[in-house]
Amino acid sequence: EAPFRLADYAPPAFDITHVDLDFRLDRTETRVLARLSIRPRGTATVLELVGDELVLAGLSLDGAPLAADAFTATPSLLTVRAVPDRPFLLEIETVIDPSANTKLMGLYRSTGAYCTQCEAEGFRRITYFLDRPDVLSVYTTRIEALKSEAPLLLANGNPGAHGDIPGSGRHFAVWHDPFPKPSYLFALVAGDLGAVKDSFTTMSGRKVDLAIYCEHGKEARCLYAMDALKRSMRWDETAFGREYDLDVFNIVAVSDFNMGAMENKGLNIFNDKYVLADPNTATDVDYANVEGVIAHEYFHNWTGNRITCRDWFQLCLKEGLTVFRDQEFSSDMRSRAVKRIADVRTLQARQFPEDGGPLAHPVRPEIYHEISNFYTPTVYEKGAEVVRMLQTILGEDGFRRGMDLYFNRHDGDAATIEDFLACFAEATGEDLTQFSLWYSQAGTPQVAARGEFDARHRRYRLTLAQSIPATPGQPVKRPMQIPVRFGLIGPNGEDLDFASVSGARVDGDVIHLTAASQTVTFEGVSTRPVPSLLRGFSAPVRLAIDASAEDLLFQVRADRDPFNRWQAAQTLAMRSLVAGASATAEGRNGAAEPALIDALGAVLDDEKLEPAFRAQVLQIPSEADIAREIGENVDPDAVAASRKRLRLAIVSSLGPRLLAVHTALGAEQSYSPDAGNAGVRALRNAVLDLMVASGSRAAVGAAVWQFETADNMTDRLAALAALCHAALPERLSALHTFHEAYRSDPLVLDKWLTLEASVPAPETLDRVKALLAHPSFAASNPNRVRALVGGFASLNQAQFNRADGAGYDFVADFVLDLDRRNPQTAARLLVAFRSWRSMEPVRRAAAEAALRRIASAPKLSPDTLDIVTRTLA
Ligand code: HT7
Ligand code: ZN
Numbered sequence: 001e002a003p004f005r006l007a008d009y010a011p012p013a014f015d016i017t018h019v020d021l022d023f024r025l026d027r028t029e030t031r032v033l034a035r036l037s038i039r040p041r042g043t044a045t046v047l048e049l050v051g052d053e054l055v056l057a058g059l060s061l062d063g064a065p066l067a068a069d070a071f072t073a074t075p076s077l078l079t080v081r082a083v084p085d086r087p088f089l090l091e092i093e094t095v096i097d098p099s100a101n102t103k104l105m106g107l108y109r110s111t112g113a114y115c116t117q118c119e120a121e122g123f124r125r126i127t128y129f130l131d132r133p134d135v136l137s138v139y140t141t142r143i144e145a146l147k148s149e150a151p152l153l154l155a156n157g158n159p160g161a162h163g164d165i166p167g168s169g170r171h172f173a174v175w176h177d178p179f180p181k182p183s184y185l186f187a188l189v190a191g192d193l194g195a196v197k198d199s200f201t202t203m204s205g206r207k208v209d210l211a212i213y214c215e216h217g218k219e220a221r222c223l224y225a226m227d228a229l230k231r232s233m234r235w236d237e238t239a240f241g242r243e244y245d246l247d248v249f250n251i252v253a254v255s256d257f258n259m260g261a262m263e264n265k266g267l268n269i270f271n272d273k274y275v276l277a278d279p280n281t282a283t284d285v286d287y288a289n290v291e292g293v294i295a296h297e298y299f300h301n302w303t304g305n306r307i308t309c310r311d312w313f314q315l316c317l318k319e320g321l322t323v324f325r326d327q328e329f330s331s332d333m334r335s336r337a338v339k340r341i342a343d344v345r346t347l348q349a350r351q352f353p354e355d356g357g358p359l360a361h362p363v364r365p366e367i368y369h370e371i372s373n374f375y376t377p378t379v380y381e382k383g384a385e386v387v388r389m390l391q392t393i394l395g396e397d398g399f400r401r402g403m404d405l406y407f408n409r410h411d412g413d414a415a416t417i418e419d420f421l422a423c424f425a426e427a428t429g430e431d432l433t434q435f436s437l438w439y440s441q442a443g444t445p446q447v448a449a450r451g452e453f454d455a456r457h458r459r460y461r462l463t464l465a466q467s468i469p470a471t472p473g474q475p476v477k478r479p480m481q482i483p484v485r486f487g488l489i490g491p492n493g494e495d496l497d498f499a500s501v502s503g504a505r506v507d508g509d510v511i512h513l514t515a516a517s518q519t520v521t522f523e524g525v526s527t528r529p530v531p532s533l534l535r536g537f538s539a540p541v542r543l544a545i546d547a548s549a550e551d552l553l554f555q556v557r558a559d560r561d562p563f564n565r566w567q568a569a570q571t572l573a574m575r576s577l578v579a580g581a582s583a584t585a586e587g588r589n590g591a592a593e594p595a596l597i598d599a600l601g602a603v604l605d606d607e608k609l610e611p612a613f614r615a616q617v618l619q620i621p622s623e624a625d626i627a628r629e630i631g632e633n634v635d636p637d638a639v640a641a642s643r644k645r646l647r648l649a650i651v652s653s654l655g656p657r658l659l660a661v662h663t664a665l666g667a668e669q670s671y672s673p674d675a676g677n678a679g680v681r682a683l684r685n686a687v688l689d690l691m692v693a694s695g696s697r698a699a700v701g702a703a704v705w706q707f708e709t710a711d712n713m714t715d716r717l718a719a720l721a722a723l724c725h726a727a728l729p730e731r732l733s734a735l736h737t738f739h740e741a742y743r744s745d746p747l748v749l750d751k752w753l754t755l756e757a758s759v760p761a762p763e764t765l766d767r768v769k770a771l772l773a774h775p776s777f778a779a780s781n782p783n784r785v786r787a788l789v790g791g792f793a794s795l796n797q798a799q800f801n802r803a804d805g806a807g808y809d810f811v812a813d814f815v816l817d818l819d820r821r822n823p824q825t826a827a828r829l830l831v832a833f834r835s836w837r838s839m840e841p842v843r844r845a846a847a848e849a850a851l852r853r854i855a856s857a858p859k860l861s862p863d864t865l866d867i868v869t870r871t872l873a
Pocket of ligand 2: 296300318319322
């Protein structure tokens with residue numbers, strides 16, 4: 001199939017101003033009557049509407065059935081010849097089978113209900129349409145269903161008429177959405193669901209009815225999500241001046257969902273994992289995720305729905321911006337520093353490997369084969385970083401002025417990145433030409449920094465050089481505008497003043513690096529500074545700086561930027577870990593860097609620091625982080641050994657202090673998911689994890705005791721995870737107990753599946769294979785698949801990357817099997833292979849063989865074919 005290219009964009013030849021949908025729901029034979037009010041934009045006389053696995057049951061134009069020679073219909077295309085050159089009404093009847101829809105795109109059944117997923121190209125599985133985001137229509141939806149089966153009938157917009165259909169046992173409801181929207185935002189839900197209801201009064205005094213629907217019996221687990229929704233609605237008013245616009249806002253939680261959630265206008269549909277939370281079943285991280293995803297989908301109402309994307313190349317216009325907005329929301333709700341560290345960890349763990357591997361693509365891609373493979377960390381997380389840089393460059397006020405102009409100017413539009421940037425340029429006078437390269441150049445820039453202090457002239461010179469690696473289709477890169485937030489730290493920990501600066505534009509504490517190399521000269525610097533660069537991670541780059549261990553330790557103790565305190569500790573740890581991995585590979589024993597132990601000890605003991613921050617510092621880089629840093633010829637066994645050894649060294653040096661912190665934090669008040677309370681648990685559990693890793697009997701006993709007596713899922717799971725991560729025999733009965741306790745709660749069992757899959761032991765692969773046949777696993781459910789197979793491939797580095805290739809073969813076989821039923825989820829699993837070229841030769845060959853086997857399999861879906869082809873390229 002030919003790819004889609006941004007350069008080929010052409011506006012649609014027709015508008016569809018109104019869409020009137022009539023659904024007669026049936027589990028296997030749902031009839032959809034679509035009345036489309038179509039208006040030609042130009043002179044085209046042939047109308048082509050796309051479909052996907054559709055069956056056409058009727059077609060008429062302006063009330064008259066079309067003759068057989070006036071159209072052709074295949075499951076994927078309806079062509080109507082000789083349409084009028086004036087507005088006309090096309091009526092299309094299609095028949096679909098929701099129960100057979102295992103792709104979970106279009107209309108399908110989950111949680112005993114009918115539900116839909118239309119982004120990106122699911123609407124074409126409901127009716128033939130101009131299924132592209134620049135066709136905006138006003139929708140009216142009538143739903144008819146058996147009342148006993150589906151007492152609840154929901155669609156986008158505001159509720160209209162509803163009633164019984166006498167003598168049939170059926171009823172109907174009509175919904176009208178006055179805001180023109182693209183088809184990907186269409187949604188319908190029908191079923192028998194429980195609900196929690198509330199209301200919200202907007203800043204202009206309008207009352208909005210709120211409801212969250214879920215499986216009966218789980219209503220109490222929706223209360224936190226409801227609270228998060230109301231806080232999100234208020235926050236968007238205060239932070240961005242954005243008010244909600246319909247009379248109702250509904251959320252439905254379903255258990256079969258390909259992604260996290262979907263922002264359908266007025267009717268968000270969620271993976272239940274991001275709605276349901278109570279202390280016994282959800283961890284603190286789950287609570288934070290629920291809050292973040294509820295906010296994210298709600299914020300899409302303005303950034304995505306009121307202003308949508310012109311085409312799918314512009315996906316980051318709504319996703320990067322909305323991730324930025326949800327990150328800001330969570331920062332305001334919780335600790336800003338800790339949230340930033342968590343977000344950067346995610347970016348580095350997910351986006352950096354993508355940007356450095358065969359699947360690298362620009363934040364705004366310019367070519368794609370299968371759009372559903374572009375819901376990536378680059379589009380989302382790097383997209384958010386680009387918006388954050390814009391804010392750093394323009395300042396908070398300038399950024400807000402640009403956003404206001406964007407909302408005012410483009411409300412109701414299907415917009416582009418150019419439209420977006422033009423608003424900021426106009427509102428602030430800033431030239432964003434060079435900045436816009438962040439949208440078109442893939443690859444993580446490397447910034448090398450070198451400082452030189454001239455005591456005699458009280459001068460500090462900082463040389464910054466950027467280089468951007470080649471990525472697929474982009475061999476050569478141009479220098480970008482990189483905002484480097486900085487401070488020059490003096491001996492007492494305060495930032496030093498300077499009299500003047502030259503060599504780069506410097507606004508306050510931001511250096512604008514714009515050339516390949518620039519030397520910034522600070523005059524009037526009283527003493528040798530320790531440079532603190534990229535504060536708050538002001539740009540998504542890799543910083544290479546030849547800082548001494550002493551300077552890094554000083555930064556951990558004294559930097560006034562908490563992010564860089566954390567970063568300095570990570571850098572110290574990473575140096576030890578990388579050195580340790582090469583030592584292991586060469587048959588030597590590496591030693592822990594003493595400065596690292598000092599740094600961790602200093603943070604551990606510093607009670608002025610928030611516990612959640614101290615917990616982040618204690619979490620040294622993961623095996624995947626270390627492998628990424630090593631970059632080539634990686635031996636995952638050596639990496640695992642190095643990490644294990646360093647953790648043992650930390651415990652052997654800091655043991656009594658770790659124990660003291662654990663004991664001091666022990667007496668906790670009753671469970672509350674708020675950030676402060678969660679932070680205490682995070683620190684205590686980070687300490688426990690380290691102590692258990694040492695294998696000390698007392699620590700293992702403490703973990704078992706915590707597992708057995710905890711009154712909340714966070715502490716219970718953390719104790720179990722510590723036993724699993726250390727592959728201790730005590731894990732076996734604890735895992736069994738855990739499964740027995742939660743056997744009827746699939747979301748909790750996902751945690752169990754992931755822990756089973758993450759045990760770093762050779763027998764894990766056989767256990768994972770056996771679990772595929774366990775009654776608690778279902779290959780039809782994406783959450784179960786991601787928990788077990790995804791958990792194995794992404795969290796168990798040494799076992800997935802086994803030297804005998806059995807880990808690769810297992811995942812490849814699973815992907816091939818799943819691909820026949822749910823190609824999107826299969827393709828996403830396959831992404832686990834993205835760093836195969838960085839492995840040592842034996843593993844590299846085994847991974848390549850598994851990938852080639854997939855590539856040559858017959859009847860691969862376009863999704864999996866696209867990922868495997870690019871991964872091998
Ligand atoms: N905008 C949503 C995207 C989405 C999606 C994409 C492809 C296949 C299934 C999907 N479900 C949801 C998610 C978001 O809010 O970013
Ligand atoms: Zn989104």
